[in-house]
Amino acid sequence: GQNIDQPTEMTATEGAIVQINCTYQTSGFNGLFWYQQHAGEAPTFLSYNVLDGLEEKGRFSSFLSRSKGYSYLLLKELQMKDSASYLCAVRNSGNTPLVFGKGTRLSVIA
């Protein structure tokens, strides 16, 4: 079977740092994606990891450990506009469809 777990909700303060974790058990692995989805809008791509380690892109970073089936998304210098759902998704192999977790709803408060 395939299972992707992430916390349902998180709250963090403006200007702070937040880490959103994702664990996965899938039949294969060919990449992990993070997407951001604001309420009522389409998901938009944030990051892609296929090798172990940290990928940094501005205020957002994503980490992958394939041996542990674990990833996290790190958001720094939080802004109110970062309030959204963050979706973790895994590709098993080749061009197979992404399998998504249920998403983590992040609320940034003043």
Next chain:
Amino acid sequence: GAGVSQSPSNKVTEKGKDVELRCDPISGHTALYWYRQSLGQGLEFLIYFQGNSAPDKSGLPSDRFSAERTGGSVSTLTIQRTQQEDSAVYLCASRKTGNNEKLFFGSGTQLSVL
């Protein structure tokens, strides 16, 4: 076009009616996906088209659901004899061929079955 376009953005229908949802992918994208997102649930894969290959229909929840992709471009998702549990946001996404190519999503069709 500049992005993935879906229509209609909202559809309200009566139980038992058929509905058609349309997706216009980004020009040149060979892969097209349909997902469904229900309240509080993750994105549920429905069907996947890749070039001229036979579509992967493994995610379709019942035989009331079908999809076509004509000319390798526009796709239509059809739901026959709609049920209340079909109410959800139906998202279409497209991407280029390649392992690390990201999905580009449309804004979705909010389907409400009364």
